[in-house]
Amino acid sequence: MAASSEAQSSAPSVSLWNDPKKRALIYQAIVMIALIIVAAYIINNTAANLEKRGIASGFGFLQSPAGFDVGMSPFLKYDAAKATHGTVLTVGILNTLLVAFTGIVIATVLGFIMGVLRLSSNWLVSKLAYLYVEITRNIPLLLQLLFWYFAVLGTLPSKRDSISIFDLFFLNIEGLFGPLPIPQDGFWMVGMGLIVAIVAVIFIKKWAQKRQDETGQPFPVFWVSLALLIALPLIGAAIAGFPLEFEHPQQNRFGLRGGMIILPEFAALVLGLSLYTAGFIAEIVRAGIQAISRGQTEAAYALGVKPGITMRLIIIPQALRVIVPPLTSQYLNLTKNSSLAVAIGGAEIVAIFAGTSLNQAGQAIEIIAITMAFYLTVSLLISMFMNWYNRKIALVER
Amino acid sequence: MVLKSILTAAAAATAALTIAGAANAGILDDVKKKGHLQCGVNTGLTGFSAPNDKGKWEGFDVDFCRAMSAAIFGDADKVKYTPLTSKERFTALQSGEIDVLARNTTWTFTRDVNLGLEFIGNNYVDGQGFMIRKDLGVKSAKELDGASVCIQTGTTTELNLADFFRSNNMKFKSVVFEKADEIRAAYDAGRCDVYTTDRSGLAAQRSLLKKPDDHVVLPEVVSKEPLGPVVRHGQSEWGDVARWTLFALIVAEELGVTSANVDQMKSSKNPEVLRLLGVEGKMGEQLGVRQDWAYQIVKSVGNYGEIYERHVGVNTPLKLERGLNAQWTKGGLLYAPPFR
Ligand SMILES: N[C@@H](CCC(=O)N[C@@H](CS)C(=O)NCC(=O)O)C(=O)O
Numbered sequence: 001m002a003a004s005s006e007a008q009s010s011a012p013s014v015s016l017w018n019d020p021k022k023r024a025l026i027y028q029a030i031v032m033i034a035l036i037i038v039a040a041y042i043i044n045n046t047a048a049n050l051e052k053r054g055i056a057s058g059f060g061f062l063q064s065p066a067g068f069d070v071g072m073s074p075f076l077k078y079d080a081a082k083a084t085h086g087t088v089l090t091v092g093i094l095n096t097l098l099v100a101f102t103g104i105v106i107a108t109v110l111g112f113i114m115g116v117l118r119l120s121s122n123w124l125v126s127k128l129a130y131l132y133v134e135i136t137r138n139i140p141l142l143l144q145l146l147f148w149y150f151a152v153l154g155t156l157p158s159k160r161d162s163i164s165i166f167d168l169f170f171l172n173i174e175g176l177f178g179p180l181p182i183p184q185d186g187f188w189m190v191g192m193g194l195i196v197a198i199v200a201v202i203f204i205k206k207w208a209q210k211r212q213d214e215t216g217q218p219f220p221v222f223w224v225s226l227a228l229l230i231a232l233p234l235i236g237a238a239i240a241g242f243p244l245e246f247e248h249p250q251q252n253r254f255g256l257r258g259g260m261i262i263l264p265e266f267a268a269l270v271l272g273l274s275l276y277t278a279g280f281i282a283e284i285v286r287a288g289i290q291a292i293s294r295g296q297t298e299a300a301y302a303l304g305v306k307p308g309i310t311m312r313l314i315i316i317p318q319a320l321r322v323i324v325p326p327l328t329s330q331y332l333n334l335t336k337n338s339s340l341a342v343a344i345g346g347a348e349i350v351a352i353f354a355g356t357s358l359n360q361a362g363q364a365i366e367i368i369a370i371t372m373a374f375y376l377t378v379s380l381l382i383s384m385f386m387n388w389y390n391r392k393i394a395l396v397e398r
Numbered sequence: 399m400v401l402k403s404i405l406t407a408a409a410a411a412t413a414a415l416t417i418a419g420a421a422n423a424g425i426l427d428d429v430k431k432k433g434h435l436q437c438g439v440n441t442g443l444t445g446f447s448a449p450n451d452k453g454k455w456e457g458f459d460v461d462f463c464r465a466m467s468a469a470i471f472g473d474a475d476k477v478k479y480t481p482l483t484s485k486e487r488f489t490a491l492q493s494g495e496i497d498v499l500a501r502n503t504t505w506t507f508t509r510d511v512n513l514g515l516e517f518i519g520n521n522y523v524d525g526q527g528f529m530i531r532k533d534l535g536v537k538s539a540k541e542l543d544g545a546s547v548c549i550q551t552g553t554t555t556e557l558n559l560a561d562f563f564r565s566n567n568m569k570f571k572s573v574v575f576e577k578a579d580e581i582r583a584a585y586d587a588g589r590c591d592v593y594t595t596d597r598s599g600l601a602a603q604r605s606l607l608k609k610p611d612d613h614v615v616l617p618e619v620v621s622k623e624p625l626g627p628v629v630r631h632g633q634s635e636w637g638d639v640a641r642w643t644l645f646a647l648i649v650a651e652e653l654g655v656t657s658a659n660v661d662q663m664k665s666s667k668n669p670e671v672l673r674l675l676g677v678e679g680k681m682g683e684q685l686g687v688r689q690d691w692a693y694q695i696v697k698s699v700g701n702y703g704e705i706y707e708r709h710v711g712v713n714t715p716l717k718l719e720r721g722l723n724a725q726w727t728k729g730g731l732l733y734a735p736p737f738r
Binding site for chain 1: 484485488489492508509511512513514534541543544545546551552556557559560561564569570571572573574575576580583584587588589591630631632
C-alpha cells in the first residue's frame with residue numbers, strides 16, 4: 001500500500017484526466033452541479049406552475065382556521081371553532097405517536113411470547129403459534145384492519161344495551177367508556193413520590209450490581225423496584241389527601257358522553273397493527289433464539305443453572321444481538337403502517353392533515369412535504385434509539 | 399455508475415421540461431388527440447355515478463361527461479372514468495390526471511380562488527341535510543346536541559357541520575371516513591346516530607341502507623350546496639366547452655328538445671332551436687367542437703330533464719323532486735344564457 005503510493009508520487013505527473021482519483025472527483029463535481037441545477041429547475045418550475053394555475057402556496061395556511069372536527073384528540077382539547085391547520089397537524093402527530101407507541105409495545109410483548117412459544121416442545125402450543133404467525137403475516141394488513149374494525153363494530157353491543165363493568169366501565173359500539181382522572185390541588189405530591197421512587201430504583205440497581213459482583217449475593221431488584229414505584233406515589237397521594245377526582249361518563253339522549261373513552265377506530269387500528277407486526281416479530285425472535293448454539297444451554301445446565309435463569313441471563317441477552325436490528329425495521333414498519341388508519345376512520349396525521357387539511361387548504365406540496373418530514377424524523381429517532389440500544393447490548397470483548 | 403447517475407439526471411431534466419410544455423397546450427386539443435375524455439367521478443354514489451351490473455358507469459354526473467364526449471367526438475362513449483373520493487378529487491384535477499371533474503362538487507370561494515379550480519356552473523342545486531334512525535324520535539336538527547355524526551372527509555359537509563353545531567350552541571362527536579360506502583356501513587352498524595351530507599347524497603345512500611324505511615331525513619337544510627362540474631383554472635377555452643355543454647342540456651329542456659324529437663326539431667321554426675342544433679350559425683365551430691355538437695348531446699344523452707328523471711327523479715330509488723332544479727320558468731333556478 002505505502003510502497004505503491006510512493007511509486008505513484010514519484011512517477012512523472014499525469015494529466016488530470018488520467019489520474020483515476022482526480023477523474024472521480026471531477027465526475028462527482030459534475031453530478032453534484034447537475035443535481036443542483038435539476039433541483040433548482042424543478043422547484044422553480046413547480047412554483048411557476050402553481051402560480052399560473054392560481055394555486056395558493058406558502059406555509060401561511062398553518063395559521064388559518066381549519067373549520068372541521070377531528071374524530072379523536074386525547075391530549076389536546078380540540079375545538080373546531082378555534083382550531084387551525086397547525087392544530088390539526090399537532091393532533092395528527094400526537095395521535096400517530098400514540099398509535100405507534102401502543103402498537104410497538106403490544107407487538108413486542110406478543111411477538112416475543114409467540115416467538116418463544118413457537119419453539120415450545122409442546123406440539124399443540126408450537127403449532128398454534130405457527131398458525132398465528134402464518135395467518136398474520138400472509139394476509140394484507142389493510143384487509144386485517146378492515147376485518148378488525150367491522151368485526152369490532154359488529155360484535156359490540158348497541159348503545160342502548162352497553163355492557164357495564166362494575167358500573168365503572170361501559171362498553172358499546174361507540175367505544176369503551178371509563179372514569180377520567182382529574183388531578184386536583186396537591187397532585188404534585190404524587191409526582192414527587194414517583195420521582196423519588198425512580199431515583200431510588202436507579203441507586204438500588206447500582207448497589208445491587210456492586211454487591212453481587214463483590215459477594216455473589218443476588219438481590220430481587222425487580223420486585224423491590226416495582227414495590228417502590230407503586231408505594232411512594234401512593235404515600236404522596238395519602239399525605240395530600242388523595243387529590244384526584246374522576247369524571248364519569250353521563251348518559252344523554254344519544255349515549256354516553258364525557259369521561260375517558262377508547263374509540264373503536266383506535267382500538268381496531270392498534271389491534272390490527274400489533275397483531276400483524278407481532279407475527280413478524282415472532283419469527284425474528286425465533287430465529288434469534290435458534291441462532292444461539294445449543295451448547296450454551298447445555299453448558300449452563302451442566303453448571304447447574306436453572307432453566308428460567310438460563311433463558312433470561314444467557315440465551316436472551318445473546319439472542320437480542322441478532323434480534324434487535326430486524327426488530328428496528330418492524331418498529332419503523334408499524335409506525336408507517338399506521339397511515340392505513342384512513343380506511344377505518346382513524347385520526348392520525350395522514351388522515352386528518354395529509355387528507356382533510358390538504359383537501360380543505362389545497363396545498364398539496366407543502367402538506368405532503370411536512371408529513372414526509374414528520375415520518376422521516378420519527379423513523380430516524382426510532383433508528384437512533386434502537387442503534388443505541390443495540391450498541392449497549394453488543395458483545396463487549398474483554 | 400457515475401455515468402449512469404448523470405444520464406438519469408439528464409432524463410429527469412428532459413421529463414420536467416416536457417411536463418412544463420404539455421401544461422401550455424390546450425386541453426381540448428389534447429383530448430381530441432388522445433381520442434377520449436378523462437372524467438373524474440364518484441367512487442360510487444347511486445344515481446350520480448356508479449358502475450352498473452355490467453361495469454358500465456351510469457348516473458347524473460356520468461351523463462355530463464357523456465354529453466361532453468358527444469359534443470367533442472359525436473359519440474357519448476368516448477369517456478374514461480377516474481373514480482375519486484372527495485379528498486382526492488381536487489389534486490387529481492390540479493395535476494392534470496383528469497380533464498374535467500363531475501362529482502357533486504360544491505362551488506365555494508376557497509375552492510374557486512385558492513385551489514386553482516374553475517367552476518363552470520351548477521348542474522344540481524342542493525343543501526346539506528341530516529339523516530337519523532326513526533326510532534330515536536328526533537324531529538329536528540336542533541335536537542341533535544350530543545349526537546355522534548358520520549361524515550366524509552374533504553367535503554364542505556364537515557365544515558358546515560362544525561358551523562351548524564357551533565351557531566346553535568350544540569356539541570357533536572364526528573366519525574370521519576374517506577369513502578361513501580365506509581360511512582354507510584358504519585352508519586348502518588349503528589356507529590353513529592346521524593349521517594350528514596348533501597340531501598341528494600343522503601337520498602342516494604338511504605336507498606342502499608339495509609332498511610331504508612327505518613331512517614328519516616330531517617327537515618332542516620343547513621347550507622347551500624351548488625354542485626357542478628369543475629375544470630382547471632386558466633383553461634378558459636376548455637372551460638367554455640364544459641360550460642356550454644351544461645347550458646345546452648338546460649336550454650334543450652327549456653326549448654322542449656328531447657332525445658325523442660331532436661330529429662324533427664331540426665326543422666323547427668324557432669331560430670334558437672336551429673342555432674342550438676347547429677342547423678344555423680357556426681356555434682359548434684366557434685366552440686372548437688363539432689358543428690352539430692348540441693344535436694349529438696341531446697340525441698345520445700337527452701336534455702337536462704331527461705337525465706334528471708332517468709337517474710335521480712321521483713321514479714328512481716332516490717325519489718328526488720325537481721324542486722330548485724326545475725327550469726326558471728317553473729319556479730326553479732335552472733337558467734341558461736341565450737344561444738345567440
Ligand atoms: N358537495 C360536497 C360533498 C360532496 C361529497 O363528497 N359527497 C359524498 C357524500 S354524498 C359523496 O359523494 N361520496 C361518494 C364517494 O365518496 O364516492 C362537497 O363538494 O364537498
